[in-house]
Amino acid sequence: FQSMSFGRTGCPVKCPLHPGEIDYTKTFCPEAERIYETEALSLPHAAFLGGKEDMDLILQAIRKVRQNTRGLIS
Numbered sequence: 001f002q003s004m005s006f007g008r009t010g011c012p013v014k015c016p017l018h019p020g021e022i023d024y025t026k027t028f029c030p031e032a033e034r035i036y037e038t039e040a041l042s043l044p045h046a047a048f049l050g051g052k053e054d055m056d057l058i059l060q061a062i063r064k065v066r067q068n069t070r071g072l073i074s
Contacts, residue, residue, distance in 0.1 A: 041062065043058070
């Protein structure tokens with residue numbers, strides 16, 4: 001991942017099939033951005049480096065938030 005090398009070709013980050021650099025700053029995905037801002041949960045990858053007990057605690061916390069969403073919003 002750090003070398004930005006994916007598969008044999010490196011696409012889509014370093015793709016020999018596309019001449020020049022690809023400017024991802026011009027990418028516009030409004031639906032994906034809306035979901036990320038309003039519905040998605042993003043956790044750092046380090047949160048998933050623990051054991052099964054740690055994963056169970058994360059899952060338990062997510063379930064607790066989901067079960068109490070109405071109270072959290074109001």
